[in-house]
Amino acid sequence: MPLFLILDQGGQSVRALVVDHQGNVVTRAQHAIATHYGSKGHIEQDADAITRDIKQCALRAVQKLSIIQRQQLRSAGLVTQRASLLAVNANSQQVLTPVMSWQDIRGGGNLRKVAITTTELRSITGLRLSPHYGVAKMRWSLKHNHAVNKAAEADELMFTPIASFLTQQLTGGKQYQTDAVNASRTLLMDHINCQWSAELLEKFAIKQQWLPTICANDEYYGEIQLGNLSLPLHYVNGDQATVLFSRGKPSPTTLSINVGTGAFISRVTDGDDTALLRSLVHHGKEQFRVLEGTVNGAATAIQQVISEVTTKQGSQSDLLAQVNGQLNNIPLFLNGIGGLGAPFWLPGFNSEFQHPESLDGVTPVAKLTAVIESVAFLLQIIIQRLSAHPPTPTKIEICGGLSRLDYLCQTLANISGMEVFREQEVEGSALGCAWWLAGSPADWRNAEVTSQFVPQHAPALSQRFSAWQQAMRQRLPADKAAMMDSQPQTLSPLDACSSS
Missing domain, CATH: 3.30.420.40 (ATPase, nucleotide binding domain)
Known part of the structure; x- marks a missing residue:
């Protein structure tokens, strides 16, 4: 073996x-x-x-x-x-x-x-x-x-x-x-x-x-x-290219998300969108046209907020374990850590918490909840653009260290309306690399235990997502704010590379 x-x-x-x-x-x-x-x-x-x-x-x-x-x-x-x-x-x-x-x-x-x-x-x-x-x-x-x-x-x-x-x-x-x-x-x-x-x-x-x-x-x-x-x-x-193969040959109806320092989402499609990134991912002589969007601040955004909390508030793992959508006074977080990625591409966007009343009574856990929700919200803006190309995506596969947060996975399911699948082994980049070295076996990871997050009715979360979108529109330049709702600009498929 x-x-x-x-x-x-x-x-x-x-x-x-x-x-x-x-x-x-x-x-x-x-x-x-x-x-x-x-x-x-x-x-x-x-x-x-x-x-x-x-x-x-x-x-x-x-x-x-x-x-x-x-x-x-x-x-x-x-x-x-x-x-x-x-x-x-x-x-x-x-x-x-x-x-x-x-x-x-x-x-x-x-x-x-x-x-x-x-x-x-x-x-x-x-x-x-x-x-x-x-x-x-x-x-x-x-x-x-x-x-x-x-x-x-x-x-x-x-x-x-x-x-x-x-x-x-x-x-x-x-x-x-x-x-x-x-x-x-x-x-x-x-x-x-x-x-x-x-x-x-x-x-x-x-x-x-x-x-x-x-x-x-x-x-x-x-x-x-x-x-x-x-x-x-x-x-x-590259890490994001191999994530696509963590479960074997990628499907055009699957959205692949890798959440670590940043959050990266991609799918195999012949469609194009000038606000996203176009890549050609190679597997031997086979080539896959891929569209990708990025969220620059994922784990780095969480670390920045946690660093502002005194040690008396508890350890990072203790705080993250308390994150959930049922807390009171969850603020909005306009997440520009590392600059805004797709589809806005604004390197100088300043992050801030917003609350309809006052941030004075907002707890550190509520702030962390808002940061995690901001990652999901930014991903959902990209998901909407990726879903504009046939065939319509039907599920999300998520991996990376931050995917261990159940609340992030459930939030993505709730706002996207798609089931989110997370495997027990979250190192998707490494497993995609191993699949290639193993000769692309058809029975790759068939016995893997998978956690499944089914979309649920979450009215409070939906209200925060709507409020977050409105807050982003107010902060963004007019041409960038229009990207919150606009359909992607379609281009003709790009020619494949002649060599891998």
């Missing part, structure tokens, strides 16, 4: 899971990682710490196996956050910058002078001009980081997505390589031919030699050495 090692770099922790050929997790190890929140949109992590911790997690997960189980290990896969990026010296492998998180928006000002329209950029990349993507971080580093400039002058600079950096660190390779999904989130890849776009490189003033080689997801990336054990790294992908 073959086993597979999956390494998962997330926003709050790194994980290693050993998974069998039917999707059962055999062993796991996890380590929290620190995030530094600076001023002016700086959100950073330590690249060396991430490397050390993910190697230690891999070793601990393997050490938990029996001797026979270790002999059954066949290969490894790596899934990472897509738009997180750093700079290194390509010759010495010296790290020149911290990891700039996908949530980092420091480079937004460097995008305003780029002569490209949203339509032009979307036609090449399928995406939108956003400070969250890698090219904004590259331009900021070239302007403000002396070590980066020095490496550029010496032709030794490499801007590497976190996936490319970890691949090199795990395998000891001399060259930097990245898969097409992670490359796409630099905003420099032509998603038709899955190569760096000469036009975009020129417009953004980035040299191609500063970027890693783009490879297929199912490439042989090298060997990972774990003590006396050597495992081939045979799959690298």
